[in-house]
Amino acid sequence: MTSEQILYLVIGSIAGGFINGLAAFGTSLFALGFFLTVMPALEAVAIIVVISVTSGLQGLWIVRKSIAANPRRLARFLIPAILGIPLGIASLKQIDASVLKLLIAFFLILYGGFFTLRRNLPKIDRPTPLIDCVVGFFAGILGGAASLSGALPTMWCAMRAWPKVETRAVLQPFNVTVLSLTAVLLAFNGAYQPRTLWFLCIAIPTAMISAQLGIFVFRQLSDSAFRRLLIAICFVSGAVLLARELL
Template sequence: MLISDPVIFQSLLLFGAFFAGLVQGATGFGSGIVLNAFWLHILEPSAAISLNIVSCLFVSALPIYKLRKTLDFSKLKSFVFFGVIGIPTGLLILTMTDPSIFKTTVGFILVIFSIWKFKSKDILINFKSNPTLDKFIGFISGILGGFAALGGILPTIWVNLQRLPKNTQRGTYEPFIFITSIAAVISFYFAGFLTLDIFYNFLKAFPALMLGSWIGIKIYALINEALFRHVILGLIFLAGLVLLF
């Protein structure tokens, strides 16, 4: 059941936007995950994902611009083309999915994702880049992006498993999120999902998104990386549990 109380609605809209911007600025990914955890309680899935997609486009743009001289974009091309192709498929799935099933699916993804990332430090196998597999992951990620604004998860996990340098990892998955978000916004516009209500809610959330992103970028350079990683993953895990129950 969606929360309709105006005060709670605005609080979840703005706090979700701020926290999503903070996570995105500090880690280069995760805004879609956080926004889903908050906004699926106040908006129908099609509206929440539409607003999420537009927000991800803008909230990923600022860190990319600010960090453009330090990020390594050499791995990006393998993922992007097929990621863009996957977006319309994900949108189609979204239009055919029951809301309760959708919330449960997203909650399950958040829990599995956070547990995986907690445990990934113990994985000692080195995975090598494979162009064919990169394209497949890009395509599935595009589907997840169109379906649930979660397109950054698989590229993030994949480049992490390859033990790539931090700036190469972020230079792959964050621009992937940005570019596929452009494709998603176009797809959602032609599908009729980008309504005036979406636009108004985005205008309300935009300052919180940008403030959180700006602070997150500062944190990226200053905070203990391991501690911040565990705090964020713990919050993502709790958000997933909330959606499941």
């Protein structure tokens, strides 16, 4: 373990933990670039999955009452997603993951750019249980096929006129659950070698401390500011994803 590896590991963990604490997703977006500089892709993803879950558990605590108040809404997203993950993995034989990522990147850019430029945010306030299930199901498929499970729920939740705590009460447990399943699958495939575990000993506490700063900023945001933040992150996510696939 070199000093350069530790430096990039710490910087990536700080960035990933902060955005997870702030927005309940996006750890990979902000951390992966740093990690890939000093480690192979599989090892980088394995570390990101774990710090996403450990950072996310702190976020779960601050919205635990909202989760308990409306567990059916979360279930409408989460249960279909779990069913969709194996389909996404199976589709890897028929679908080029790079092409799928490019399509999602363009969609994120169009969505984020359009709603960022609008003065008024969309305001869907009626119950939409069927759409929630469809979004969750396809999010699971995207998670299994291209590790993009958070894209659709984030876009859909940003369009709902929910308070920020209720939005987080969907996104945070959704991402923690999906990524926990991913971590288990990676473990069964031997992704966590001794060096990776040493890296995690540095990355986990760093990300958790940084996530606390993100949670602090989250508490200061208004509901509308949080929705605009999600939309802006969608745009940035699409741009970064597009750059990675093209370069």
